[in-house]
Amino acid sequence: MEKLSFIYREYSDAFTSTFLTPYYPTLKNGVFSNAFTGNKRVIYTIYNSNDERIEGDIIQVPYEKASNIAELIREQEVRILVSENIATLSFCIEPREVLCILVNYQGNIT
Numbered sequence: 001m002e003k004l005s006f007i008y009r010e011y012s013d014a015f016t017s018t019f020l021t022p023y024y025p026t027l028k029n030g031v032f033s034n035a036f037t038g039n040k041r042v043i044y045t046i047y048n049s050n051d052e053r054i055e056g057d058i059i060q061v062p063y064e065k066a067s068n069i070a071e072l073i074r075e076q077e078v079r080i081l082v083s084e085n086i087a088t089l090s091f092c093i094e095p096r097e098v099l100c101i102l103v104n105y106q107g108n109i110t
Helices: 002-010
Strands: 020-024 031-038 041-048 054-062 066-071 079-083 086-093 098-105
Touching: 031 054, 041 054, 054 098, 066 086, 086 098
Parallel strands: none
Antiparallel strands: 020 031, 031 041, 041 098, 054 086, 066 098, 079 086
8 A cells, every 4th residue: 555655646747637548448358557647657557357367468558759667566577569659568467456557758748
């Protein structure tokens, strides 16, 4: 719980922004995402509603001008495959787990 409170405070510009994309598309059935756009960054909340662990390609995000991508809750490795300014992000997510993916950009995105 302490970790989530820190994330909400640290990235409050994204979580309180009016630039929200609910139900941001994912690549796996039963995995849901929202995108919160802040100043030079986007936070993707990812939820696995399945009863099993999901691994592999989970979500695709814009990559042009991206400076880094990180998973904030478990701080696990995110594998990135870039093709034509789109990054496919691969990682694992446990059943009923929520993760936060941070994408920082070099310039303004809003």
